[in-house]
Amino acid sequence: MDRSQQLMDRAVKFIPGGVNSPVRACGNVGMAPRFIQGATGPYVIDADSRRYIDYICSWGPMILGHNNPEVLDKVIRACENGLSFGAATEAEVDIAEYICTRIPHVEMIRMVNSGTEAVMSAIRLARGYTKRDKIIKFAGNYHGHSDCLLVDAGSGLMTAGIPGSAGVPAGCTADTLSAVYNDLDSVKKLFEANEGKVAAVIVEPVAANMGVVLPEKGFLKGLRELCTQNGALLIFDEVITGFRLAFGGAAERFKIKPDLVTYGKIIGGGMPVGAYGGRKEIMELVAPLGPVYQAGTLSGNPVAMAAGMEQLKLLAENPDIYSKLEAAGEKLYGGMENLIRQYDLPCTVSHIGSLGCVFFTSAEVKNYELAKTSDTEAFAGYYKFMLEHGIHLAPSQFEAMFLSLAHTDEILDQTLEVFEDYCKSVSA
Numbered sequence: 001m002d003r004s005q006q007l008m009d010r011a012v013k014f015i016p017g018g019v020n021s022p023v024r025a026c027g028n029v030g031m032a033p034r035f036i037q038g039a040t041g042p043y044v045i046d047a048d049s050r051r052y053i054d055y056i057c058s059w060g061p062m063i064l065g066h067n068n069p070e071v072l073d074k075v076i077r078a079c080e081n082g083l084s085f086g087a088a089t090e091a092e093v094d095i096a097e098y099i100c101t102r103i104p105h106v107e108m109i110r111m112v113n114s115g116t117e118a119v120m121s122a123i124r125l126a127r128g129y130t131k132r133d134k135i136i137k138f139a140g141n142y143h144g145h146s147d148c149l150l151v152d153a154g155s156g157l158m159t160a161g162i163p164g165s166a167g168v169p170a171g172c173t174a175d176t177l178s179a180v181y182n183d184l185d186s187v188k189k190l191f192e193a194n195e196g197k198v199a200a201v202i203v204e205p206v207a208a209n210m211g212v213v214l215p216e217k218g219f220l221k222g223l224r225e226l227c228t229q230n231g232a233l234l235i236f237d238e239v240i241t242g243f244r245l246a247f248g249g250a251a252e253r254f255k256i257k258p259d260l261v262t263y264g265k266i267i268g269g270g271m272p273v274g275a276y277g278g279r280k281e282i283m284e285l286v287a288p289l290g291p292v293y294q295a296g297t298l299s300g301n302p303v304a305m306a307a308g309m310e311q312l313k314l315l316a317e318n319p320d321i322y323s324k325l326e327a328a329g330e331k332l333y334g335g336m337e338n339l340i341r342q343y344d345l346p347c348t349v350s351h352i353g354s355l356g357c358v359f360f361t362s363a364e365v366k367n368y369e370l371a372k373t374s375d376t377e378a379f380a381g382y383y384k385f386m387l388e389h390g391i392h393l394a395p396s397q398f399e400a401m402f403l404s405l406a407h408t409d410e411i412l413d414q415t416l417e418v419f420e421d422y423c424k425s426v427s428a
């Protein structure tokens with residue numbers, strides 16, 4: 001028995017399911033998760049000192065590669081000054097100013113501790129601003145685990161095959177309306193049936209929690225128009241796409257201006273951070289300026305701000321970074337597409353920039369229902385093969401692969417070789 005299995009056997013006695021976040025349990029791929037003892041560049045190292053090329057990248061934040069020396073240096077220096085003060089710091093002003101002066105649709109920003117908190121707060125703010133209660137979300141989009149958003153949710157809920165969560169009172173989701181991703185008509189109908197009642201539409205501008213599903217041409221623009229026509233706010237949940245698809249995220253890439261935006265993960269360089277921001281006129285309603293209450297003892301933590309600031313600077317001030325990530329995505333996902341064609345497998349690769357996934361269905365996946373046509377047993381076989389050959393993937397069909405700058409051509413070639421072996425093994 002390897003050490004990861006031993007650790008899992010110990011963990012399940014004290015932690016529900018042995019893990020602190022459900023997807024990590026690897027339940028649906030039928031094996032114990034790798035317990036990770038360290039990471040560097042494109043690699044993670046498990047408890048048995050086996051090294052894997054990592055495509056989880058902490059679900060996005062390690063966009064520069066694991067343990068980037070510049071970020072690490074700033075973290076160590078911040079730690080030396082104190083771990084937390086529960087009081088205002090210059091570092092918070094620096095990062096807020098840095099973001100607001102570079103992303104036009106973010107005029108003010110508030111730091112929180114996770115993506116869940118960011119989204120929960122943005123929804124409260126949208127309701128406070130519009131004085132309306134209903135929100136529209138999309139089936140298969142995941143916005144964290146706050147009560148009102150656990151409706152037709154992606155990520156771990158989709159992996160478990162459950163649309164929502166026990167313990168959420170019906171009243172908490174009564175105002176959450178679920179629309180079909182890439183289907184503007186479904187949104188239009190909800191607006192018509194709930195005239196004057198919808199506070200906001202929240203969307204993952206590129207869905208990355210039901211596998212990766214791209215917005216069809218006109219979808220995001222159509223949402224912008226419908227929100228404006230109906231007096232509702234458009235919230236882009238850029239917890240995954242922010243600072244990844246471009247510095248200004250999907251909003252910059254698709255040239256759509258949301259009213260509010262939520263960030264997570266990347267903004268903390270690997271430390272627990274989230275943020276929400278947007279138009280000044282809306283953000284000015286947040287306490288202590290306005291009546292929408294939101295607070296956090298550890299929000300704006302100085303160590304997290306130091307990590308995030310350094311990561312954002314490296315991303316914004318190195319003009320090559322986004323073109324390198326694009327090229328890496330093209331090489332890896334394009335290479336996988338070619339191999340799937342060559343070996344005639346019933347799979348599709350969905351990708352944009354450094355985000356992607358292999359869907360085990362020949363359908364062109366545009367929404368939750370189509371994503372669910374994937375053969376999750378075939379995915380489990382793929383996951384195991386890749387892991388046994390040194391590639392660490394997200395353990396679910398309904399998650400994304402994340403590339404970093406540390407995924408060099410050599411690393412991508414090694415991955416493609418393993419993927420070709422996988423294709424051979426199943427087409428034989």
Ligand SMILES: Cc1ncc(COP(=O)(O)O)c(C=O)c1O
Pocket residue numbers: 114115116117119142143144145204209237238239240264265274
């Ligand atoms: C798009 C999106 N929004 C929100 C969240 C919630 O973030 P967190 O897990 O940091 O609470 C996640 C990921 O978990 C996410 O992918």
Ligand SMILES: N[C@H](C=O)CCC(=O)O
Pocket residue numbers: 021022023024059142155156208209240399
């Ligand atoms: N899909 C989630 C993040 O984007 C997976 C992370 C988690 O829930 O642990």
